[in-house]
Every structure is written in C-alpha cells, then in structure tokens.
Amino acid sequence: MILLEIKPLLLDLFSGHHMILLLLAIVILFGGKKIPELAKGLGKGIREFNEAKDGIKNDIETGIKDKEKIEATNSSTAASSVKNS
Numbered sequence: 001m002i003l004l005e006i007k008p009l010l011l012d013l014f015s016g017h018h019m020i021l022l023l024l025a026i027v028i029l030f031g032g033k034k035i036p037e038l039a040k041g042l043g044k045g046i047r048e049f050n051e052a053k054d055g056i057k058n059d060i061e062t063g064i065k066d067k068e069k070i071e072a073t074n075s076s077t078a079a080s081s082v083k084n085s
Helices: 002-013 016-030 034-084
Strands: none
Touching: 016 034
C-alpha cells in the first residue's frame, strides 16, 4: 500500500519546473565555472568505475576458463589412467 502512495510522489518530484529550479540552485551554489569541473570529475569517476568493473569481470571469466581447462585435463588424465589399468 505504501509503495502505491510513494510512486506518484516521486513522479511529481522530478517534473519540469522542479528540474529547472534544481538546475538554478546548482548554478547559484557552485557557480558557472565550477560546474564543468564537477562534470569532468563525475565523468572520470564513472569511467574508472566501469574500467574496474570490466577488469573484475575479465578476471572472473579468465578464472572460470582456467578452472574448466584444469577440470578437462584432470578428467582426461583420469580417463586415460582407467583405460591403461
């Protein structure tokens, strides 16, 4: 029930005139010269986060492939030793 009451509130929060007021407040607080610096820093942070995320994803995928190769090697070695017995 509460979720149904919150959803319309969130939609009203981000209406057109609210966004204009928010942007105006940001310009007043930070000034016109600071906004590009803030945006540049935010972009750099997002880029570094995505690079770290991709690096971790690649490490995990490499680990899974290596584990599969080891298991395949162990199973083929075990199968050949059973045939030789």
